Amino acid sequence: MKKVLGLLCIIFITLTVFLVWKQNKSEPKNPYLEKGYTEEEVRKIETLNEANQSYLLETDYQSNILEYLSATDFKEENLKEYIRLGLLYGLSIEDTMYIVNHQYNDIETYDAKTVAFMHEPYYIHEYLERYLNYSNNHQDFETSSVITNVNSNLDYAFYTQDYTVDLDKRYLILVNKYYKLSSDYVPDNLVTIEAKYGKSLSLESTVYEQYKLMWNAAKQEGLNLYICSPYRSYSTQLGLYNNYVAQDGKVAADTYSARAGYSEHQTGLAFDVITPTSTLATFQYTKEFEWIKVHAHEYGFILRYPEGKEYLTGYVYEPWHYRYVGVDVATKIYETGLTYEEYYAYYVR
Numbered sequence: 001m002k003k004v005l006g007l008l009c010i011i012f013i014t015l016t017v018f019l020v021w022k023q024n025k026s027e028p029k030n031p032y033l034e035k036g037y038t039e040e041e042v043r044k045i046e047t048l049n050e051a052n053q054s055y056l057l058e059t060d061y062q063s064n065i066l067e068y069l070s071a072t073d074f075k076e077e078n079l080k081e082y083i084r085l086g087l088l089y090g091l092s093i094e095d096t097m098y099i100v101n102h103q104y105n106d107i108e109t110y111d112a113k114t115v116a117f118m119h120e121p122y123y124i125h126e127y128l129e130r131y132l133n134y135s136n137n138h139q140d141f142e143t144s145s146v147i148t149n150v151n152s153n154l155d156y157a158f159y160t161q162d163y164t165v166d167l168d169k170r171y172l173i174l175v176n177k178y179y180k181l182s183s184d185y186v187p188d189n190l191v192t193i194e195a196k197y198g199k200s201l202s203l204e205s206t207v208y209e210q211y212k213l214m215w216n217a218a219k220q221e222g223l224n225l226y227i228c229s230p231y232r233s234y235s236t237q238l239g240l241y242n243n244y245v246a247q248d249g250k251v252a253a254d255t256y257s258a259r260a261g262y263s264e265h266q267t268g269l270a271f272d273v274i275t276p277t278s279t280l281a282t283f284q285y286t287k288e289f290e291w292i293k294v295h296a297h298e299y300g301f302i303l304r305y306p307e308g309k310e311y312l313t314g315y316v317y318e319p320w321h322y323r324y325v326g327v328d329v330a331t332k333i334y335e336t337g338l339t340y341e342e343y344y345a346y347y348v349r
């Protein structure tokens with residue numbers, strides 16, 4: 001009897017072991033669970049595309065996987081890069097995703113300063129080295145000022161770069177103390193201004209049409225605008241600047257007059273406007289100025305050298321100098337308060 005019982009016991013144990021083994025064999029354990037992921041994490045992982053799923057199988061357990069997968073700005077195509085960058089630099093999930101989503105993930109060092117620059121609204125990635133250098137030389141400047149100044153090229157001295165003006169940008173070209181026009185550049189479509197609108201000199205045709213619309217709108221309000229200086233050729237500018245230098249010296253002349261090739265007047269897109277009875281100096285006290293400073297953008301013009309931005313534009317405040325950039329851009333500049341230097345760097349260049 002004992003022998004029979006012992007035999008039965010052995011059969012029973014063998015059978016149990018066999019059944020357990022068989023069950024394990026037919027239902028293999030989930031590989032993500034085996035890696036240490038929780039059921040919740042696995043459910044999320046299994047919603048990913050095949051490439052990401054196999055990537056997660058090849059790599060170690062990622063303890064922050066849920067944070068990535070649940071973030072609102074999570075982009076599936078960037079998952080691999082989030083993980084790589086996160087592991088390398090110990091950045092926060094938020095910073096890691098921001099950097100990768102903006103494609104700023106191609107540099108060697110991500111210290112706090114670098115990341116702070118990247119979060120600035122007008123950050124230009126290819127200027128990073130310049131931001132870092134400039135901020136090392138100006139330790140007391142705020143991050144946003146470093147961005148503004150470098151975007152305006154202030155890390156270089158005026159008249160040291162001579163970037164070629166990109167004429168393909170048409171009404172959005174930039175001409176300033178860094179961007180130079182050649183001595184033989186003459187704009188297409190110059191037309192002569194009729195006597196009632198200003199001095200009978202010339203202006204680019206679209207700019208002239210827009211100016212006439214503005215002139216008429218002002219006229220309806222009983223206001224009189226008058227262009228006293230529109231297009232100037234290279235040689236006119238050269239003569240003008242040389243006279244100012246003879247009169248006031250080079251340092252002073254540079255604050256209010258452009259050297260030849262660097263003047264917006266050579267573009268045909270800019271003009272100085274006053275009233276028939278005011279001068280450049282008194283224009284800012286007229287009703288016409290009060291009107292034009294809030295309506296110019298409706299016709300595509302910007303007050304090009306604003307008050308308080310002299311260090312960015314390189315010119316003293318010029319209430320009389322307007323530049324055509326088109327209605328959309330002029331409106332954006334009017335609303336944001338950016339200088340054209342800043343706007344150009346971020347949106348046009």
Ligand SMILES: [Zn+2]
Pocket residue numbers: 265271272320321322
């Ligand atoms: Zn001017």
